[in-house]
Amino acid sequence: MWAWRQPGPYEFERIEVPAPDPATLGTGAVLARFRAGAICGSDLPPFTGVRSAEFPQTGTVGAPLHEFVGDVVFSASPTIAIGDRVVGTAWPAALLEIVPSSVDRLHVLSPRLDDIHATSVQPLATVLCAAERIGDVRAKRVAVLGLGPIGVLFAAVLHDRGAYVTGVDRVDRTDVAPLFGIDEPVTGHARQWAAELSDVDRPDVVIDAIGHSHDILEDCVEAVRPHGEIFAFGLPEERYVMPMRRFFRKNLTLRAGVTSDWPRHLAAAEIFLAARPELGAAYVTNTFGLDRLQDAFLTALRPAKNRLKVALIP
Known part of the structure; x- marks a missing residue:
């Protein structure tokens, strides 16, 4: 499957890696095919090469990105089914064709939001x-x-x-x-x-x-x-x-404090955004294909008028 990694600060390269093996995953594990993602402020220091014990280092396959939307292709949870479209957090990396996550970090989306605007649910x-x-x-x-x-x-x-x-x-x-x-x-x-x-x-x-x-x-x-x-x-x-x-x-x-009870807050966030479509339209200001990852991160790195959230699509 495809994946992205940083060979060095401010750079990205596309590589091929083996797909996750469902047999090695634990209870509650979920695999989802990447549909969209968005850049968080916490992704930017690793992009520039800043080292931290808490965040993936330069070169980690699929990093830095954790906000994503995807289609479930495997689920070890009774509450999420294959074919569901989910939003949430993939830690530590989501720049992957098949993204591993877990039921306690995900929410099953309704059709009310498209993929790009659904990325706003996680933040x-x-x-x-x-x-x-x-x-x-x-x-x-x-x-x-x-x-x-x-x-x-x-x-x-x-x-x-x-x-x-x-x-x-x-x-x-x-x-x-x-x-x-x-x-x-x-x-x-x-x-x-x-x-x-x-x-x-x-x-x-x-x-x-x-x-x-x-x-x-x-x-x-x-x-x-x-x-x-x-x-x-x-x-x-x-x-x-x-x-x-x-x-x-x-x-x-x-x-x-960090976010807790992800499923409940993700569900509430979808309801909030679905009731205010004008917010989602104004919130995601830039969308890039993964083939322009470096441009996307450089855009997110530079505060500017008329620039808020930067989203990514395959």
Whole structure:
């Protein structure tokens, strides 16, 4: 079967590898033929050659990609059948003709979403899980730092739940702000925005949708009101230094965590997107064939106006 791998940073090559042997797979295993995928922000550091104990290294067959849609060709689960179209997570790699995953990371799709827009179900599921941890945001002020593909989904979900949403990004997102429920779009650096806030304008909740930076967590602490909450969603570094005394004096709460209960949140994400087709249409801004993988990843790597989610098709 075909597969893609990186011979080095910023490069891809197509190779042939043996198909997975169903006899070697455990209970709950699922094999699906790749129909579409999408690039996550966590795929980008491995693409550039950044090494991490947590993520596949350069050269891992099928990496870096984990968001995918596929047709089931083998299932060791009673809840997923051969021929079902599924969406979810394939860890650690989905750049494969036949993608291995498991029932606890997948959801059987209805016909309501096409393949490309169904790729949005997986990132939205992660946001819905995080929003559940944040809790009731009705009539609260929420700030989302970073209005990339994850940040705009946070804005849409929390606005839908009754929050007043401020979105902060160095890229101008005013064109999509109304559609994604961003009541107050701010174009600029989060540090400057946080420093200029008046006490009355401080948000109750600040969401880090950027990650990979000590500075962002410090900006969250500076911006949020006393007794407020910070949710660190953006992929973190291994260790952080933060303004602990300021955090302590403001009586703040810090939350974080990976997605759990994938099937439930994936199902909820499909319902959310099917009821709002305009979101899916605006969310996936670029689609590339796998023969242009390098271009796709370079596009995803460069923040730009009019660019949100990058999808992939065979």
